[in-house]
Amino acid sequence: MIKEVFNGSIKNMQIMDEDGNIDNSLFPKDLDSKKLIELYKFMNLGRAVSNKLLALQRLGKVATFAPLNGEEAVQAGSAYAAEESDFIVPTFRNHLPFIIRGVPLENLFIAVKGYEEAYSSVLQKHLTPEVIAVGSQYTQAAGIAFSMKYQKYKNAVIVYGGDGSTSEGDFYEAMNFAGVFNLPIIFIIENNEWAISVPRSKQTASKTLAQKAVAAGLDAIQVDGNDVIAVYKATKDALDSVKNSGKPFVIEALTYRMGMHTTSDDPTKYRPESEVDPWKPKDPILRLRKYLASNKLWNDSMEEDMQNQNKSLIDNATAKVNEAKANPKAMFDNVYSFMPETLKEEEDEALKNNFWQ
Amino acid sequence: MITNMVTALNNALDLCLEENSKAIILGEDVGKDGGVFRVTDGLFDKYGPNRVIDTPLAESSIIGTSIGMALSGMHPFPEIQFAGFSYLAFNQLAAHAARYRSRTRGNIKIPMVLRMPVSGGVKTLEHHSESPEALFSHIGGLVVMEPSNPYDAKGMLIKASHMDDPVIFLEPTKLYRLFKQEVPEGMYEVPAGKANLVNEGDDFTIITYGTMVRPAQEVVKENNLSADILDLRTINPLDESAILSSVRKTGRALVLHEAPLSFGAGAEIAARIGEKSLYDLKSPVMRLGGFSFPYPFSGDEDYWVPNKNRILYSIKKLMNS
Numbered sequence A: 001m002i003k004e005v006f007n008g009s010i011k012n013m014q015i016m017d018e019d020g021n022i023d024n025s026l027f028p029k030d031l032d033s034k035k036l037i038e039l040y041k042f043m044n045l046g047r048a049v050s051n052k053l054l055a056l057q058r059l060g061k062v063a064t065f066a067p068l069n070g071e072e073a074v075q076a077g078s079a080y081a082a083e084e085s086d087f088i089v090p091t092f093r094n095h096l097p098f099i100i101r102g103v104p105l106e107n108l109f110i111a112v113k114g115y116e117e118a119y120s121s122v123l124q125k126h127l128t129p130e131v132i133a134v135g136s137q138y139t140q141a142a143g144i145a146f147s148m149k150y151q152k153y154k155n156a157v158i159v160y161g162g163d164g165s166t167s168e169g170d171f172y173e174a175m176n177f178a179g180v181f182n183l184p185i186i187f188i189i190e191n192n193e194w195a196i197s198v199p200r201s202k203q204t205a206s207k208t209l210a211q212k213a214v215a216a217g218l219d220a221i222q223v224d225g226n227d228v229i230a231v232y233k234a235t236k237d238a239l240d241s242v243k244n245s246g247k248p249f250v251i252e253a254l255t256y257r258m259g260m261h262t263t264s265d266d267p268t269k270y271r272p273e274s275e276v277d278p279w280k281p282k283d284p285i286l287r288l289r290k291y292l293a294s295n296k297l298w299n300d301s302m303e304e305d306m307q308n309q310n311k312s313l314i315d316n317a318t319a320k321v322n323e324a325k326a327n328p329k330a331m332f333d334n335v336y337s338f339m340p341e342t343l344k345e346e347e348d349e350a351l352k353n354n355f356w357q
Numbered sequence B: 001m002i003t004n005m006v007t008a009l010n011n012a013l014d015l016c017l018e019e020n021s022k023a024i025i026l027g028e029d030v031g032k033d034g035g036v037f038r039v040t041d042g043l044f045d046k047y048g049p050n051r052v053i054d055t056p057l058a059e060s061s062i063i064g065t066s067i068g069m070a071l072s073g074m075h076p077f078p079e080i081q082f083a084g085f086s087y088l089a090f091n092q093l094a095a096h097a098a099r100y101r102s103r104t105r106g107n108i109k110i111p112m113v114l115r116m117p118v119s120g121g122v123k124t125l126e127h128h129s130e131s132p133e134a135l136f137s138h139i140g141g142l143v144v145m146e147p148s149n150p151y152d153a154k155g156m157l158i159k160a161s162h163m164d165d166p167v168i169f170l171e172p173t174k175l176y177r178l179f180k181q182e183v184p185e186g187m188y189e190v191p192a193g194k195a196n197l198v199n200e201g202d203d204f205t206i207i208t209y210g211t212m213v214r215p216a217q218e219v220v221k222e223n224n225l226s227a228d229i230l231d232l233r234t235i236n237p238l239d240e241s242a243i244l245s246s247v248r249k250t251g252r253a254l255v256l257h258e259a260p261l262s263f264g265a266g267a268e269i270a271a272r273i274g275e276k277s278l279y280d281l282k283s284p285v286m287r288l289g290g291f292s293f294p295y296p297f298s299g300d301e302d303y304w305v306p307n308k309n310r311i312l313y314s315i316k317k318l319m320n321s
């Protein structure tokens, strides 16, 4: 006898289409117009910051940087849906969660200039530093979720990762761990179709990334990642679910990397511009603006005010990053909780003999 | 031809693939993109996707699959995009690649050339500037090479491709395009395990490799010093006789590397000089390396990597003690 013992499926959710039309049956009740406008502003600020850092990098004022252009809805919709007490574990591209959590813009800029000061107060905001080593964030996030549960806190963990990162073993190990211990964690897969030059289709033979969760016994959904309302709802629902049932959740958000991988990358080498074009009308910011405008929640003068406000925030951060200087002595102060004799000797020798002049 | 290190390496890989139909390149972005530093540029077009392979983003599997290929008749050239990400494959290297030969009394060989960019100085993100040569050398069973110029890079890579051992081939990012050199068009080998005396003098010996060779040469030249400079080229196994014969001549030794000072390759070299040549020494062996903690964010890197000030300071200390 042969009988079916398992059968899984993945659903895709879209609430707002490319023209800003809404599926009212799915519209999240708590997302009032004030919140929608706030989300819109965050997405715009995120893009403006990304553009500015790109410009500063080209001028040699900051170092390598991963732009988030085109991926604002995934990052803003999810980070905005979280409570401040929920932990967020971001990757090198997730600058918007920092902005939404209220990390001063200049800190983001200073991180890109290459100074550790940028991260000196992230934990208080329930954030970890941006993770560069692809995939390593997942198991750590599962550990944070374990810790939250163990300490009987009511908060959850949101961990981000790219489509490419789902190929790393840590991704599977983290989902597995989270499933076994029923941890309050949401994995948000920011599927932007590319891992540097490698397309999603070459990353896995799996039809969706979300379905990988099913194998680990987790709940999963795929959403239109350029639809900030769908991302918001999926995250909000998942947060409620993981906090109540404890069953971890994977959200695969379909979006697109509109620009280069990082400022060191040249995408013309491996992807034709014609592949990018169809994504332009799907722009997540444009889409929300259409919705807001057609519902009389937004107009040109509000747009102008917002742009001016963003500019002054960014100018302020730029001034601060231009002033930021290296502090070589500080490198020695936080290696251990104590100062070993041998390290003190290295430091004293450096200071006494002007190694850094 | 006059070329930089990237082109020399690209040319070496081309010759290796041409020579051996069982040789393949695999790694992240090595195909169409030609690698993030363009070391494999053009090879995808020439040899196709079966021989120049973009793998899924997973370092442990890049090395694990390479080991499987190597023990069953192929000669893989895996690339890890930056040495800082080789830690994800450390188990495959330390627990398997390094041990297959010894645990089968020589029956199973792992001919594989693992290339990866190392060291800093080019303002990259975290983990992109590591110098992990001592970690790999400490294991035993892995040959660890690191060229300092285009000529050696090509000849050493070709030599590595002809060996029956797992070779960790470290390519200093900073040197990829720093300078050009005359490099022969065809096949040639630079011997493994042989240091290169790149400067000759009488008063002291600098033993170094990789990114530190050039600054050492510059300090010696700019200050009219008389010194032997040994470019190790292969870090494991060490060319102990070249080290000892120079130190016996000059009586003073400075070991210099970019990697953190404590527990680095310098400690091994200094210990060997102490064990075998203590009575030839006029002063204690000195070491200079990066400070004894992980490579900082890029803003502070110039303060961490040994600079010419620090090299000169160490030489003075060596001469005056």
Ligand SMILES: Cc1ncc(C[n+]2csc(CCOP(=O)(O)OP(=O)(O)O)c2C)c(N)n1
Pocket (backbone or CB within 6 Å): A093, A132, A133, A134, A135, A161, A162, A163, A164, A165, A166, A192, A194, A195, A196, A257, A261, B028, B057, B059, B081, B085, B088
């Ligand atoms: C462990 C590890 N391997 C390789 C890299 C180099 N690298 C940085 S980002 C990246 C691609 C990541 O793709 P994806 O996970 O889809 O994220 P995206 O860049 O698209 O946001 C690679 C290969 C790295 N940072 N860490």
Ligand SMILES: [Mg+2]
Pocket (backbone or CB within 6 Å): A162, A163, A164, A190, A191, A192, A193, A194, A195, A196
């Ligand atoms: Mg991606």
